[in-house]
Amino acid sequence: MKYLKNWDHNTWLSSRKYILSFHKFLKGEIKFKKKIKILDIGCGRGKIISFLSKKYKLNFYPIGVDIINHKIKDSRIKFIRKEAVDYLKNTKNYFDLIIFKQSIHFFSKQKIKQIINISKKALNKNGKIIICTLNVSDISIPTFSLFKTELYKSLKKDKTNINLLKKLLKNYKIKTFKFKVEINKEDYIRMLKKRYISCLLKFSKKEIQIGVNEIRKKYRKKIIFYDRLLCLVYKKR
Ligand SMILES: C[S@@+](CC[C@H](N)C(=O)[O-])C[C@H]1O[C@@H](n2cnc3c(N)ncnc32)[C@H](O)[C@@H]1O
Numbered sequence: 001m002k003y004l005k006n007w008d009h010n011t012w013l014s015s016r017k018y019i020l021s022f023h024k025f026l027k028g029e030i031k032f033k034k035k036i037k038i039l040d041i042g043c044g045r046g047k048i049i050s051f052l053s054k055k056y057k058l059n060f061y062p063i064g065v066d067i068i069n070h071k072i073k074d075s076r077i078k079f080i081r082k083e084a085v086d087y088l089k090n091t092k093n094y095f096d097l098i099i100f101k102q103s104i105h106f107f108s109k110q111k112i113k114q115i116i117n118i119s120k121k122a123l124n125k126n127g128k129i130i131i132c133t134l135n136v137s138d139i140s141i142p143t144f145s146l147f148k149t150e151l152y153k154s155l156k157k158d159k160t161n162i163n164l165l166k167k168l169l170k171n172y173k174i175k176t177f178k179f180k181v182e183i184n185k186e187d188y189i190r191m192l193k194k195r196y197i198s199c200l201l202k203f204s205k206k207e208i209q210i211g212v213n214e215i216r217k218k219y220r221k222k223i224i225f226y227d228r229l230l231c232l233v234y235k236k237r
Contacts, residue, residue: 002201003068006194007102008044012181012227013196019051022101025177026052029233030097030128037124038062039095041084041115042103043077049099050074063093085111088118096124100131102229104165105158106198112161116168123236131165132177133158135230141197142188142223144211150199162230169234177229185219 008014030036034056040049043064053062053076061078069081080087084103098119107115119129134141136155143151166172189212195201200208 004195004198004201005068005070006191006196008047009194009196011191011196012179012183014045014047018179019047021179022048022177023051023055025175025231026130029130029175032056034059036060036097037093037095038097038099039093039122040064040099040101041088041119042066042100042106043079045070046072046074046077046079048101049077053077063095085115085118088115088122091122093122094124094127095122096127098123098127098129100129102132102134104131104133105154105161109161109164112164113168116165120169120234120236125236127236129169129234130231131234132229132231133162135176135228138176138228138230140225141227142215142219142225144192144214144218146203146207147192147200147211150202151197154199162232165232169232171234171237173233175231175233177231179227180224181227182222182224185215185221185223188219188223189215 012018032052036058037060038049038052040046040062043049043066046064049062049064052058061076063078063080065080065082065084065087067083072079104112123129134155136159139151139155192200192212192215193208
């Protein structure tokens with residue numbers, strides 16, 4: 001299995017502007033108090049929870065779980081390198097907020113059922129689960145042809161996952177998170193070469209190079225688009 005290592009490594013997804021914007025979105029859903037307990041599943045480098053921990057001087061360091069050790073330097077979060085279902089099955093912690101940001105598509109149907117049911121149990125009263133994922137009907141990220149085919153294939157699978165999530169969560173709200181990306185073409189090409197998104201992982205070096213040539217022809221020096229996420233917000237009553 002190939003792991004995703006460069007998602008939030010010097011990309012717009014790790015930029016301060018993006019983190020601030022995602023924080024603004026979260027603030028619309030959550031009242032952040034010092035005593036809030038947060039779990040981030042598939043936290044990557046933990047940029048979002050690090051920001052929250054510092055901003056709100058949280059009493060309990062947010063827990064970030066990821067299957068990869070991204071060598072997180074921030075001491076204001078508790079990073080656990082573990083498969084998420086394994087972590088949740090064994091933890092005795094309860095949370096006020098559980099975040100799945102662009103991580104749910106890594107789980108099989110069976111695992112989604114498991115992880116959502118355990119997450120619901122691991123919530124405190126009035127606790128929330130926020131699941132954000134790309135939305136198949138609302139995609140504008142720059143692609144080359146092979147990448148586009150692969151992305152749509154995986155998004156089609158995600159669509160069935162979203163329906164499953166809706167069934168499992170039962171009462172939920174749907175929200176959209178939107179971020180305007182302005183990126184130099186060469187920086188985006190660097191991201192492609194580093195396989196920043198999971199559907200690039202399976203391509204050979206040659207396929208990536210052909211894709212890069214396509215991107216060079218297709219886009220202007222500065223690429224502008226919207227990174228949009230569909231978010232399901234569940235509240236435990
Ligand atoms: C697309 S990245 C999103 C990172 C972060 N949530 C963000 O939005 O910036 C998905 C992350 O999920 C992690 N992941 C995938 N499968 C996992 C699993 N079974 N258990 C824990 N983490 C997992 C990956 O290692 C990766 O860091």
